[in-house]
Amino acid sequence: MTRNGWLQLALYVLALLAVTKPLGVYMARVFSGEKTFLDRPLRPVERTIYRLCRVDPEEEQTWKTYTIAMLLFSLVSMLVLYLIERTQGLLPFNPQKFGAVAPDLAWNTAASFTTNTNWQAYSGESTMSYLTQMAGLAFHNFTSAATGIVLAIALIRGISRREAKTLGNFWVDLVRCCLYLLLPLCLVGSLVLVSQGVVQNLAPYTKATLVEPQGKQTEQSIAQGPVASQEIIKELGTNGGGFMNANSADPFENPTPLSNFLEMLAIFSLGSGLTYTLGRMTGNPKHGWAVFAAMLILFLAGFSILWWAEASGNPNLSLPGGNLEGKEVRFGITNSALFATITTDASCGAINGWHDSFTPLGGMIPLLNIMLGEIIFGGVGSGLYGMLVMVILTVFIAGLMVGRTPEYLGKKIESKDVKMAMLYALIFALSILVLSAWGSVVKPGLAGLNNQGPHGLSEIVYAYTSATGNNGSAFAGLSVNTLWYNVTLGIAMLIGRFFMIIPMMAIAGNLAAKKIAPPSAGTFPVHTPLFVGLLLGVILIVGALTFFPVLSLGPIVEHFLMKAGTLF
Numbered sequence: 001m002t003r004n005g006w007l008q009l010a011l012y013v014l015a016l017l018a019v020t021k022p023l024g025v026y027m028a029r030v031f032s033g034e035k036t037f038l039d040r041p042l043r044p045v046e047r048t049i050y051r052l053c054r055v056d057p058e059e060e061q062t063w064k065t066y067t068i069a070m071l072l073f074s075l076v077s078m079l080v081l082y083l084i085e086r087t088q089g090l091l092p093f094n095p096q097k098f099g100a101v102a103p104d105l106a107w108n109t110a111a112s113f114t115t116n117t118n119w120q121a122y123s124g125e126s127t128m129s130y131l132t133q134m135a136g137l138a139f140h141n142f143t144s145a146a147t148g149i150v151l152a153i154a155l156i157r158g159i160s161r162r163e164a165k166t167l168g169n170f171w172v173d174l175v176r177c178c179l180y181l182l183l184p185l186c187l188v189g190s191l192v193l194v195s196q197g198v199v200q201n202l203a204p205y206t207k208a209t210l211v212e213p214q215g216k217q218t219e220q221s222i223a224q225g226p227v228a229s230q231e232i233i234k235e236l237g238t239n240g241g242g243f244m245n246a247n248s249a250d251p252f253e254n255p256t257p258l259s260n261f262l263e264m265l266a267i268f269s270l271g272s273g274l275t276y277t278l279g280r281m282t283g284n285p286k287h288g289w290a291v292f293a294a295m296l297i298l299f300l301a302g303f304s305i306l307w308w309a310e311a312s313g314n315p316n317l318s319l320p321g322g323n324l325e326g327k328e329v330r331f332g333i334t335n336s337a338l339f340a341t342i343t344t345d346a347s348c349g350a351i352n353g354w355h356d357s358f359t360p361l362g363g364m365i366p367l368l369n370i371m372l373g374e375i376i377f378g379g380v381g382s383g384l385y386g387m388l389v390m391v392i393l394t395v396f397i398a399g400l401m402v403g404r405t406p407e408y409l410g411k412k413i414e415s416k417d418v419k420m421a422m423l424y425a426l427i428f429a430l431s432i433l434v435l436s437a438w439g440s441v442v443k444p445g446l447a448g449l450n451n452q453g454p455h456g457l458s459e460i461v462y463a464y465t466s467a468t469g470n471n472g473s474a475f476a477g478l479s480v481n482t483l484w485y486n487v488t489l490g491i492a493m494l495i496g497r498f499f500m501i502i503p504m505m506a507i508a509g510n511l512a513a514k515k516i517a518p519p520s521a522g523t524f525p526v527h528t529p530l531f532v533g534l535l536l537g538v539i540l541i542v543g544a545l546t547f548f549p550v551l552s553l554g555p556i557v558e559h560f561l562m563k564a565g566t567l568f
Contacts, residue, residue, distance in 0.1 A: 005307065005334035012264065012338065013296070019269050020292065024276025030180045031153045031173060032281065042179055049175050060166035063509025066154055067502060069170040070147060074498070077143060078114040082106050084136040085128075094129035095204035101127065104486040111490035113137050115497035116144035116379055118234070118241030118349055118472040119489060121481040125223035125244050130202055137241060138230045142186075145237025146177040148381030151501060152274055153281075155385045158508030159409055160282045162516045167508055181270075182237065189232035192262065197255035200228040227252055235266035238379045240349030240472040248339070248352040249328045260331055260352065264339055267348045271377035274384045282409055286527035291387060294535045295345075298376045302365050303341040309362035310337050316565045326357025337362070344369035347379030349472025356459070356475040360562055363475065364555035367462050370469040371551075372543035373428060379470060385504050389421045391526070392507065394538045396421075398524040398531075407523055410516035417510055420503040427503075429546050431468040431495045435488055436461045436550065444484030450477035454561065458554035463489060468496035 029036050050057050061069065085101040088094060101109065105122060112119040113136070122128070128137065150173035157167050194200050206222040227243045231253050234240060244250040254260055272292065279288020310333045313322040327336045336353035343350050344366035355366050369376060375387040392408060396418050399406025406413040439445030439460045449456045459478040466473055467489040474480070480489065525531060 002334070008334060009300075009303070009338065012261070013300075015261075015265055016268055016272055019265070020272045021276050023269060023273030024280060024288070027149075027153075027181065027270075027273055027277045028280040030176055031150075031168075031277075036180060038180055038184060046175060046179055049179075050172075053171065055169070055171045055175075057169065057172045060169050062165055063154070063158070063167050063505045063512070066167050066170045067505045070151065070501070071498060073143075073170070073174070074114050074147065077140065078110045081113060081136045081140060082110040084132055085109060088129045088132045091129065091131050093131035093134070093202065095202075096126075096129070098127060098129050101132075104483050105481060108486035108490045109137075111493045112472065113140035113239075113241065114144060115470050115493045116148055116237070116239060116347060116382070117467060117470040117493045117497070118239045119467055119474070119493065120241055120245075120472070121486060121489075123245035124242055125205075125225075130225055133230060133243060134226055138226075138233060141230065141233040141237050141239040141241070142178055142182055143174070145233070145239060145380045146174050146182060148238075148379050149177050149181070149270070149274070150174055150381065151505070152381035152384040153277075155388060155504065155508040156278055156281045158510075158512040159388075159411070161512045162514070164512040167505075167512060182233065185236055186229070186232045189236060189262075189266065190228045193228045193231055193259055196259040196262075197251070198228040198231055198259065199224045199252045200226055202226060224252065231263070232266065234350060235263045235348065236270065236380075238267055238271070238346045238348040238383075240343065240347075240351075242350065248350045249354075251330075254352060257331075257335075260335055260339070263350070264342050267342050267346050267350070268377045270380045271346055271383045274381065278384065278388075284409060284527065287409065290527045290532050290535075291384075291391070294532050294539075295376050295378075295383075295387065297532070297536060298372070298539070299341065299345050302345065302369055302376070303338060306341055306358075306362050306365040307334065307337040309359045309365075312359070314359065314562060316562070323357075323359050323362070326354030328352055340366050341369065343473060344471060345374065345376035345378070347374045347382060347470045347472075349466065351473055354476055355462075355473060356477045360455075360555045360558035363458065363462075364551060364559075366473065367458065367465060367555065368544065368547070368551065370465045370471050371432070371547045372539060373425075374469050374471060375539065382470065386424075389424050389504060389507070390539050390542065391535060392417055392421045393425075393542065394531070394535045395524055395526065397538060398534060402524070407517065408511075409526065410519065411511055411514045412517065414510075417507055420507045420510075423503040424500050425542055425546075427499050428468060428496065431492055431499075432461070432465050432547070433550065435464040435468075435492055439464065439484075439488065442484075444482065448479040448482060448485060450479070454554050454558040457550075458558065461550055461554055464492050467492035470496050 085106040089099040108121055154167040208220045208222055210218055210220055230243050244253055248254040275288045275292040279285035311322040322333050331352055339352045355363055373386045375383050377383050392413055395408045396406045396413050459475040462475040463478055
């Protein structure tokens, strides 16, 4: 844990603070229909899209209609991606002549990218054609990210509106998010990445003659393609699915320290900006900053533990410099630990080092980050609405402590709101624990293990946690391109995305219909250090303690075995 490492962390936090307010203000203007500097070139395009799709931009939807529109859009786009994968051998932009993707893998991948999980049970450069990467996967990188953002905006509207029946229009929000937010940022971001050396072309793979032939192998195939355009939305939209199998450890995806820094900043930027959007749209900027502070504290705590664990290394091995196994030497321990913390705090799943090779406690932090619900800045949109569910539980508990009806920004929190919030939390926990338990006792689940004992359990639990949490990273020692894992992980992804959205939207609709009561002497303020502390306590109780038994059987036991020198 060096001085240079602390300096890098400080620069990252300062950069994140610098982009939070501008992005938050801009998103508030976009989703409030206010004028932006992009109106002149993009407004005609927006109107044309509405006419072609027969959308009335002035018509708003109830929470049920908004949710149904989102579900139908996701279903249709998932089916289209599945068909593209299954027919890619017949389609153009396939210079490597890849054949059809297997049915179970196509199902898994379609569910993965539709839900913003971007779990990859395949090697991208040897499985997917350029058309599948661009028209299938990259398309979902935009739309799944936009879906998460607009759902968070719908919840913010539910909090800010009074005696309202509607939460906006899903189709309008989706179009504006892609057109005014994601596309402009990605256009600039992809060019910046190209300037750093990230590849962007449609050329066939290059054949290079080996200097030292290995048996009959005399040449190597160097993969390339439209990488930069997918790389930026992969990080900005917290998607995480890499064009290359090595993801952001590959020099064609992440070639320099600057590209590494910018990719990490992109992962948190929109999630961080949405906290300011929350404060601005609800008329309480201090509350937005309080939510930001809670997220930042959890992020710094997780990174510090992970960095310490990896810098300490394995005490049984006399190796200088800590645990370098599974890490790209260009980035070292500090940037590998920082990237791992960021990508699992958000539902990104991109990696620049192998989490499976981390020390037991180092590997536990990415796992725990996802188990907390990825609310630490989180996936774009999903992190904020997950955090707001925890906020509702916090003000409910605070109300019980003082013996008065809980309130949140002037709205009374009633039994229906708390029931929906607890349903949201229970669905998440049940999906992870039930599927992990099932996978750890049946032959198809155990067949994929690369390790036995507590680390093998961690591999299985991480897979289902990552899928349900829509993260996509993995303890890659587990072989998951099997019928069992492709099907069950696909189910976990759909549960973690859509089953949890329904109670969240019900909360939004219920809050929108309520009156706003003026604050009184008994009102619990939601912008103070006391609120931040209580919120952190609720998050740790609901998230960490729920999964403490399985963490004890996995990484915690493995840590003590490592200390005793009995791991190997």
